[in-house]
Amino acid sequence: MISEQWIAHSKNLLESLYKESYQPTAVNPKASGGVLLLGIPTVKDSVIQQAIAQVLSTIYTPRFSLYMVC
Secondary structure, three states: OOOHHHHHHHHHHHHHHHOOOOOOOOEEEOOOOOEEEOOOOOHHHHHHHHHHHHHHHHHHHHHHHOOOOO
């Protein structure tokens, strides 16, 4: 069963994607006051990456499969 927290979280994620305000959240504060962006994807980043990959795969696989040499 999907929890209420997950439903609220997914709505917030979709809203930030539609508004183009999504920012990766893996950061470390620096001693000098700035932030250091980390190359470690969060769960949210991974969900977005997988969703994009699935959409693009359905678009491009049929086009490129014509030129594949096995």
